[in-house]
Amino acid sequence: MPVEPRHVAIIAPPTPGHFNPLQVLGGELVRLGHRVTMVHLGEAAALVDDPRIGFAAIDGRGGASLSAYHATLAAPTGPIGLPRMIRATAAMTALLLDRAPMVLARIGADAIIADAAEPAGPLIAARLERPLVGSVTGLPLLREPEVPPPFLGWRYRADGLGRFRNRGGYQVSGVLMRPIDRVLGERRRAWGIADAQPLVQVAQCPAGLDYPRDYLPASFRYGAPWRVAAPVPLDLPDDGRPLIFCSLGTLQGARRHLLATMAAACAAIGARAVIGHGGGLSAAEAAALPGDPLVRAFWPQEAVLRQCVAAVLHGGFNTVLDALAAGVPIVAVPIAFEQPGTAARLAWVGAGRVAPMRGLTQERLARSLAMVIREPGYRASARRLAAGMRAAGGAAVAAATISAALRDAGGAAATRASADSDDVRDDMRRSGSR
Template sequence: MARIGFLSLSATGHINPATALARGLQDRGHEIIFFGVTDMAHTITGRGLGFIPYGLKEYPVGSMQQLYNKLGKLKGTEGFQFFLERMLAQAEVVFRELPQLITEQKIEALVIDQLFPGGPTVAQYLDLPYASLAAALAANEEPGVPPLTLNWDYEDGVVAEVRNLAAWKQIGMAFIPWRDFDNSQRKAWGLTPYTKLFQDSFSLLAQIANQPKAFDLPRKELPASFYYAGPLVSAAARQPVDFPWERLDGRPLIYASMGTLQNGLDWIFRIILEACAGLDAQLIVSLGGGALTASELDIPSNAIVVPYAPQPQVLERAALCITHGGLNTTLESLMNGVPMVAIPITNDQPAVAARIRYTQTGEVILLEDLTVDRLRDLVKKVLTESSYRDRSQALQRAILAERPLIHACEIIESKVLSEIPARKIN
């Protein structure tokens, strides 16, 4: 049995799959320690996992909610730029504090979010085997697939590959400040510098995707260490959420969530409420814990608005999900055979939406096209045309057949933890 450290971003969409995987490994006898900012402590320990804080000065209690409130009002390139700035600031703290903390906790292996700043550099400096966890869409670059910040449809052929490569190059240039910051620390620690930030930092032992192969564009150049595990979900790793179940009246259920980060665009919630008003269905809107409250909204009689909803349990009953295209919400919808209408906002959400469109498990509407009438038309279309649910249920069967959590645990044990004895001897 091993003592495993987890490095995860603090956003819910990253914590949920990471803690699910951690609980799975813990149930198999391994010891788990998360290293994170203080605001993560309650969530991690509440899910029965060990936790060690870092960056107490830079990230005091309540600081992450302030960051999320700012991020929630941003979209597109503004959202990406703010994300990049946050990662650079966090990397500085990671380099300063994590090597000592990880060593003191006698960690033998690490599981590192693909987007966790500085994590792979720390692992290599400490000579620890590690797995990369793609909690969001896998960020592996290849010419046949558009970058994750774009809502481009999949196209085969040379023209599409040239277009994609140009876009990947542009994305790479945007990440140069992060790469150079990482490389300055790698030079100080005697490590080989990165050429491409992400491709060079991903684990050579195991890259685990919180995504089934059935929900991806056709890929041809994934490394041998890449594994599609599928949605990493654990009931034991989720906090219970109160909900007024008695208000449900048996009508078809529409669930709407803009996640816990991009939930500060109040006008989107207002359009969703108005678009679903008058439909022969009930609407549940989860505000995601942002600054907006139900008292500030004009709520139609067929709607229930809550700060948070017990998402897995609601989706078990839902006929449709309106989502921002966050990967966790999208995959949990598919795990329940629920089709979607996606309204992507920023980060990898446009690419998630492109995969919804590619798999024909829902429809997509861009922010610049979002109106009450257009959204209502798409909601009606997805609700009434059975093909969307049929394809969503086909993906549901494919996902369940993969046993994602067990598969991911087995990969870590066979590909990563197997390296521990050899490294101890060396």
């Protein structure tokens, strides 16, 4: 059956960890005949480097700054950092709710992909009466009694104690997330609507990495990393030492002491660190790291990981998936967000070990690294996950799933997007976009 072209708007958190895989997914949708536009603050346009993907900026007047938001995300822990990060995220969600609908109506978007980590998307889809597709670039954010909240590093246990513990974790999560829930509740009441329900939810997460689930929505699809087809070739210097990839992602790369601990631990077991600091270190700081590591702001990490025997990561989901796709075992040093939950799942499936950041020393990290390298079960588990991801098909399969769901939804939304854009804009002007 021929595909009816759609203009798909993508709404997601404005960070590389979300924009990068969603661009790949968007590129596959373009290949299938659709038009794709990412929507956020104008500064986020710098995150879009695929010329096939459009970008539409929302009005950021009133002090909204993407650079300030990223700075807040870089310090997301502790009694001050965590509430501040949640308040900043709530403000970003409010900004999208108030200003993105006007932009989507103006550009004629007739379908919306909403990443699960940005809760504004389903409400915007309901406001505009557009078909909704859910994207999951990290762990599935689906609550179940026996599955711990994703921001906690708890192991899975299917018993009464586990359910009791998880219930408490979700209650604490609810308290912490009140600023975001308050914003969403205000808009639902003002607009007189509930969130749109997704036609389908596509995830990067492979089924083998998640905890067992009994209540997955029928619309949910596990998957594999959304990446370009061929990694960039790369020849690394060879001094005879095995290589270990070390990364704290883009937002956390300024943690010089932690990167130094990683480099020293690699040297302690006779390995050489390959460090990506995401632009967080100065040239002098990078040169001062111990153990003669190979250091860059950014590496083509898929190509690097193919040459490594292990990885030390903060648990950022994209880099974890890249390491597993290369069959590389991981030592996870989680910092915040979903990283503790990702690390716990790595340990649960046997593809890695967790080294808590609190009290981390060179010696402790070196012991964990030695174990994942020398004990074959860790690499075997990583390779088993790699095989599952290859079979899942990645972005091409996810895009085909989305395209089929939009086709089955019919052409009414596309017609409505063209016919009612003026009415939507007039209504939003009268109501002040609230």
